[in-house]
Amino acid sequence: MTVSLTIENLSAHYGTTQVLKDLSISVAAGELVSLLGSSGCGKTTTLRLVAGFLQPTGGRIRLGDRDLTTLPAHARDIGLVFQNYALFPHLTVLDNVAFGLKQRGLAKPDRTKRAMAMLERVGLAPLADRLPAALSGGQKQRVALARALVIEPPLLMFDEPLSNLDAKLRIDMRVEIRQLQRANGTTSLYVTHDQEEAFSISDRVAIMNAGRILQLDTPEVLYQKPASAFVARFVGFENLIPMKVVERQAATVTAQAAGGTRLHLSQDLFGPIKDDFILACRADGLAVRREGEGIPAMLGTRTYLGRAYQYKCKTAAGEITANGPLSEPLDAGAQAVLTPLPEQCCILDPED
Amino acid sequence: MAMRIHPLLGAFAILVFFFLLAPLVIIVGSAVSDTTFLTFPPQGLTLRWFANIFQMEAFRRTAITSLQVALLGTGLSLLIGIPAAYALNRYRVELPRWLSTLFVLPILVPEIVFGFALLKSITIGLGLPVFISLVVGHALLILPYSVRVVGASLASFDFSIEEAARSLGCPPLKTFMTVVLPNIRAGVIAAFILAFITSINDVSVSVFLTGPGISTLPIQILAHMEQFFDPTIASVSVLLMLVTVGVMAIVEATLGLTFLTK
Known part of the structure; x- marks a missing residue:
């Protein structure tokens, strides 16, 4: 049974502070959507509202055709995986996994069989009789995953499940989570502050800030076409250069940045350009050349990145970070020209 | 690794132990002692004073009362103390600070004053029977131990476990019984023992609350001593x-003494 999760105009307050503002999001059946943002952006609050640990001050939460908004947490039928695992310390691995089945009134042989089958799937069957204290972090999170999956919930939610694991294990676990989620086709909501994790695991990612969703898109779109300066900065556009159009000629516009630097930009390549706009460029999106058309710059510190050299450049429009080719290392103090590459840059509306 | 101990420090430690243990040795x-008065060193050797305790009806009766009061009082204090400690820890952020202080008041107020206040309020004011007054009085006296000791084990309790149980379909009260209680078991047992010992040994509150026909063992010991100065007191x-040593031995064997001092 796969159903969709619909959150409509959800609001939440802590005391008089509004922490969630009219948040709407819908997760399609079988889809994995991540809520991504820095701490305090409201992502965990959203998850706790859906879980029923917090009460919203407005809006609705629906799972399939069930309205969850006022249901108590234990009646919502949602599988939850916590950051700190939250295993029952007094129960064995097997009893931890069987806990939810017990609440559903399954007879002991039944629940043992299903819990063991689930432990088999996460590769922990040999540890069934251990207590959680005798497990490593990765094993604990696998038990937590098994415990959430074994009740076959229509919705799975993850609250920063990999934050307490080391880097290597984090990558293995996120592949494992994705495989299990795909295999079961369970609709999932995933909360994280780690962009790489969100992008690698999700069908779609919602970037949040100050209790709002700024953009909800596939990782590809978010990475290449952020819709606002905030999202652009969040997904790693190092340079946001405010510009003004000074002249329009057919498809080409001439725009000017602070300090008088002028650029000719083709609307065929960059898309329609308004009079006031922000040119967002990744460091990789600015070609560093000795001469040509572009932003005149004086090169500063050079850093070796392995695939390129990165320069901190002084320009009339402010400091700009750009990556130059390994074949041609330039020294600090050298004069160069930075040329925006349309496929690695985008045009943003400063209003957004 | 041998540690050098300053001779003066060693002598000081021996003195401390001497003063702690000497009274017990004297008792x-x-x-x-085979004499009709308290004396040390003992003259002769006899166990008749121990036998005497069991022949004296007053000692037997008050010992039973003491046990009943301690058991019921401790039970009552835990019945109030466990939920109170739970709420104080679970909603630490939301609840006002003074609320947790409120639950330790009985140890902050001088016991004599507390006993007298209880006499005025529950025995005289509410007109409760003597035995009930004793149970309620003791329960209030030892409530701080229940709240504090249970609270200490709740302070390290991870409340997200409770949320995990809820998300798996376990209703709130059942969650408390099946997930919270088993994980604070050590704290509850420690609270029970501390409260029980405090109740059994209490004089200053009991002295106000005992009444005609009903007394506790420590009060009876005092009463006995006013009339007779024989070794019975020492043997009691x-x-x-x-x-007490027996209870401690059980604690040590089952949980380890360290958790009482944690």
């Missing part, structure tokens, strides 16, 4: 010591 000595004291 044990006096209890077996030895028995009480043995009970």
Whole structure:
């Protein structure tokens, strides 16, 4: 049974502070959507509202055709995986996994069989009789995953499940989570502050800030076409250069940045350009050349990145970070020209 | 690794132990003295004063009352104390600070004053029977131990476990019984023991709340001593010591003494 999760105009307050503002999001059946943002952006609050640990001050939460908004947490039928695992310390691995089945009134042989089958799937069957204290972090999170999956919930939610694991294990676990989620086709909501994790695991990612969703898109779109300066900065556009159009000629516009630097930009390549706009460029999106058309710059510190050299450049429009080719290392103090590459840059509306 | 101890520090430690243990040795000595008055060192050796306790109806009766009051009082204090400690920890952020102080008041107020206040309020004010007054009085006296000791084990309790149980379909009260209680078991047992010992040994509150026909063992010991100065008192004291040592031995064997000092 796969159903969709619909959150409509959800609001939440802590005391008089509004922490969630009219948040709407819908997760399609079988889809994995991540809520991504820095701490305090409201992502965990959203998850706790859906879980029923917090009460919203407005809006609705629906799972399939069930309205969850006022249901108590234990009646919502949602599988939850916590950051700190939250295993029952007094129960064995097997009893931890069987806990939810017990609440559903399954007879002991039944629940043992299903819990063991689930432990088999996460590769922990040999540890069934251990207590959680005798497990490593990765094993604990696998038990937590098994415990959430074994009740076959229509919705799975993850609250920063990999934050307490080391880097290597984090990558293995996120592949494992994705495989299990795909295999079961369970609709999932995933909360994280780690962009790489969100992008690698999700069908779609919602970037949040100050209790709002700024953009909800596939990782590809978010990475290449952020819709606002905030999202652009969040997904790693190092340079946001405010510009003004000074002249329009057919498809080409001439725009000017602070300090008088002028650029000719083709609307065929960059898309329609308004009079006031922000040119967002990744460091990789600015070609560093000795001469040509572009932003005149004086090169500063050079850093070796392995695939390129990165320069901190002084320009009339402010400091700009750009990556130059390994074949041609330039020294600090050298004069160069930075040329925006349309496929690695985008045009943003400063209003957004 | 051998540690050098300053000779003065060693001498000081021996003195401390001497002053802690000497009275106990004197009591044990006096209890077996074959004289009709308390004396040390013992003259002769006899166990008749121990036998005497069991022949004296007053000691037997008050010992039973003491046990009943301690058991019921401790039970009552835990019944209030566990939920209170839970709420104080679970909603630490939301609840006002003074609320947790409120639950330790009985140990902050001088016991004599507390006993007198209880006499005025529950025995005289509410007109409760003597036995009930004793149970309620003791429960209030030891409530701080229940709240504090249970609270200490709740302070390290991870409340997200409770949320995990809820998300798996376990209703709130059942979650408390099946997930919270088993994980604070050590704290509850420690609270029970501390509260029980405090109740059994209490004089200053009991002295106000005991009434005609109903008394506790420590009060009876005092009453006995006013009339007779024989080794019976010493032998009762030895028995009480043995009970305490026995309880401690059980704690040590089952949980380890360290958790009482944690």
